[in-house]
Amino acid sequence: MIKLKIALLRQWGLSVRAIAQLCLRSLWILHFEPGPLKDVVLHAEELGVPRSSPMFSQDMLVAASNTKETVAARLEFLKSTLGVYEGKVSTVVSKMPTILGISEECLLNKIQFLIKEVGLEPQFIVDRPNLLAFSLENRLVPRHRVMKALQAKGLLNSNIRFYAFLKH
Numbered sequence: 001m002i003k004l005k006i007a008l009l010r011q012w013g014l015s016v017r018a019i020a021q022l023c024l025r026s027l028w029i030l031h032f033e034p035g036p037l038k039d040v041v042l043h044a045e046e047l048g049v050p051r052s053s054p055m056f057s058q059d060m061l062v063a064a065s066n067t068k069e070t071v072a073a074r075l076e077f078l079k080s081t082l083g084v085y086e087g088k089v090s091t092v093v094s095k096m097p098t099i100l101g102i103s104e105e106c107l108l109n110k111i112q113f114l115i116k117e118v119g120l121e122p123q124f125i126v127d128r129p130n131l132l133a134f135s136l137e138n139r140l141v142p143r144h145r146v147m148k149a150l151q152a153k154g155l156l157n158s159n160i161r162f163y164a165f166l167k168h
Contacts, residue, residue: 002030004034005030005032005034005037006019006030008034008037008038009022009037009041012038012041012051013051013052014041014051014056015051015052017054018051018052018053018054018056018057019057021054021057021058022057022060022061025057025058025061026061029060029061029064032064040060040063040064041060041063043063043064043068043071044056044059044060044062044063044064045059046063046068047059047062047063047071047090047093047097047100048090048093048094049093049094049097053094055094055095055096055097058096058097058098059093059097061097061098061101062097062098062100062101065101066100066101070100071100073104074099074100074104074107075089075093075100077104077107077108078092078099078107081107081108081111082111082122082125082126083122084122084123084126088126091126092126092129095129095130096129096130096132096133098133099129099132099133102132102133106136107132109136110131110132110134110136110140111125111132113136113140113141113144114131114140117144118140118144118162120162120163124163128163131163131166134166139166140166143162143165143166144162147160147162147165
């Protein structure tokens with residue numbers, strides 16, 4: 001049965017690499033019957049990530065675990081919170097589909113911290129959606145505090161940007 005589902009995924013335009021990534025991330029997706037599996041593929045495609053993209057496997061997992069209504073609400077939330085138009089939100093999703101699986105409360109807390117405390121512009125966040133994947137409590141806030149403390153003591157160049165500091 002799994003061979004049949006893999007063959008169907010190939011027939012629907014998924015690359016071998018995308019199927020392998022999908023299976024590595026979550027083998028449960030292959031437990032879907034062929035009809036619902038095709039619905040997941042179509043729902044994932046509606047999110048704007050091309051089937052040929054390496055991110056499509058993540059996109060499928062988001063589509064499989066969220067209803068269309070939930071996804072639509074999350075997209076609307078991102079548009080209004082970041083103050084961007086729909087095309088920009090689609091770009092964010094294509095770069096990081098898993099953003100649609102993060103709760104609105106969690107996203108809001110991260111966005112508010114990055115804008116109000118760190119001083120980032122919403123467009124900067126839109127261009128680097130991976131910022132929203134970091135844990136607020138375990139990564140963003142502690143790194144920001146350390147960066148500010150080092151800058152205050154003159155141990156860190158004040159021109160260094162938070163994003164560069166965060167990645168290391």
